[in-house]
Amino acid sequence: MSRPASPTSTTESSPPAGSLPLWQLLSGCADAVAAVRQGQSLTDVLAARRPLERPGVQALSFAVLRRLGTAEALRKKLVPKAPQAWVDALLLSALALACGTEYNEHTLVDQAVEAAKRHARPASGMVNAVLRRFLRERGELLAGLEQDPVASFNHPAWWIKRLKQDWPDHWQAILMANQEQPPMTLRVNQRHHKVAAYRQQLVDAGILPADTGHETQASGARDVPVDRPDPIVLAQGVPVNRLPGFEHGDVSVQDAAAQIAAPLLVHAGGHPLPAGARVLDACAAPGGKTAHLLELADLAVTALDADPQRLVRVNETLNRLGLSAHTIAADASQPAAWWDGQPFDAILLDAPCSASGIVRRHPDVRWLRRESDISALSRTQDAILNALWPLLKPGGHLLYCTCSVFKMEGQDRIDAFLQRTTDARALPSPGHLLPVVEYLDPARHNRGDGFFYALLSKTT
Structure with missing residues (x-):
């Protein structure tokens, strides 16, 4: 899928205490925010940071991007004419963090001024004056933003409008869910362990509390058939090298909603795929x-x-797990360039999309996307569906999915495909999954990312 790569770290947390001075992390955060505002992916920006500073800069950048709408509205009130790009990014970062509880506000101001002195000294006085004015007038300034939806919900206006149209009963809940820090969700390799047995390893390692049970854990002490996802959810993330057996392929990090795909396709129609069945995973990176x-x-x-x-990531994942697949770097919409002419028993199409369902994991996505991207992506989705359908055997199944909450990238695409494709039939499938309480499985107490799933059968 064409979505942001996973963050450099597998966990999201506050900067390590005593690792680097706050002014240095703020400087790196300003670099990152400036780059995102210029259209660069935060994942790429973080990958270029020194390893020592990367976790702290990531933690600050995530917090700032989740409040960027508020920060931009405040800066416009305090400094109507935008300063130079990096100084503006520093101001936005400090204002966003001052709206939260990460740091003592006076320490934050002092360290932001120090960052300005070291990077843009002539602007340090202005940074000091603006931030101290915000502290004095905080209540009045924030109250003045209450009628501004972008400042209130920290998403672009077009994004909010589209969610209102698509999900009139849930749009606010979706926007609020996007502001949350997501859990770390694990997929146990059931070729190696039963889920309950691996969960006990996490308890023994001190990663899960010993009394965690069915009521509070997405994966309780029972085991379920492999045709159902059974994620283990960690409220607090840990580095993957702390996960027992990670390097030996015992477990992988994958969101609960994404874990639905493989069981749904392997057991499509109630009959498991036979050994040796030919399966195409289109748009496969990063390989989960x-x-x-x-x-x-x-x-x-x-x-x-x-x-x-990105295909390198797929091979790295497979190597760690001791698995193998035939990997091809090619455009899924142009099968003449790569297909060997042998039809597939099943196809998984994790189509390029807006990634609007994984914003809590990638808070820069909302600021990088443009409204015109959704129409362009929907045309790409149609093109790939049309190109791959002839590659499927009669009686085979195609699973279409996107990590999007927008209907134009989900149900609308499948409705249009079914109208123009006479040998396609829709089978029961989850449809749109939203990251809100109403869409929780009450037996699992787990809220996954926003996703869409449609399972299609080829009749002739």
Whole structure:
């Protein structure tokens, strides 16, 4: 799928105490915020930071981007004419953090001024004056933003409007869910362990509390059939090297909603795919769903992705898990360039999309996307669906999914495809999954990312 790569760290937390001075982290955060405002992916920006400063800069950047709408509205009130880009980013970062509880406000101001002195000394006086005025007038300034939806919900106006249209009963809950820090969700490799047995390893390692049970944990002490996802959810993330057996392929990090894909396709129609079945995983990077397919069954999987660099991630994931697939760097919408002419028993199409369902994990996405992107992406989704359908055997299944909460990238695409494709039939599938309470499975107490799933069968 064409979505942001996973953050450099697998956990999100506050900057490590005593690691680097706050002014230095604020300087790095300003670099990151300035880059995102200029259209760069936060993941790429963080990857370029020194390892020592990366966790702290990531933590600050995540917090700032979740409050960027508020910060921009405040800066416009305090400094109507935007300063130079980096200084503006520093001001936005300090204002956003001052609206939260991460730091003592006076320490924050002092350290922001220090960052300005070291990077843009002539602007340090202005930074000091603006931030101290905000502290004096905080209540009045924030009250003046209450009628501004972008400042209140910290999403672009077009995004809010689209959610209102698509989900009139849930749009505010979706926006609020996007502001949360997501849990770390694990997928146990059931070729290696039963879920309950691995969960006990987490308890023994001190990662899960010993008394965690069915009422508070997405994966309780029971085991379920492999045709159902059974995620383990950690309220507090940990580095992957602390997960027992991670380097040996015992477990992977994958959101609960994403864990639905492989079981749904492998057991489509109530009959498991036979050993050796040919399966295409289109738009496969970074490889989580590819690996999950191979964990569930002995399949001949072709993993396809247009980006050779992202395909490297797929191979790394498979190597860690001791699995293998045929990987191809190619455009899924142009099968003449890569298909060998042998039809597939099943196809997983994790289509390029807006990534609007994973904003809590990638808070820069909302500020990088443009309204015109959604129409362009929907055309790409149609093109790939049309191109891959002829590659599927009669009686085979195609699972279409996107990590999007926008209907134009989900149900609208499938409705249009079914209207123009006479040999396609829709089978029961989850449809749109939203990251809100109403869409929780009450037996699991887990809120996954926003996703869409549609399972199609080829009739002739």
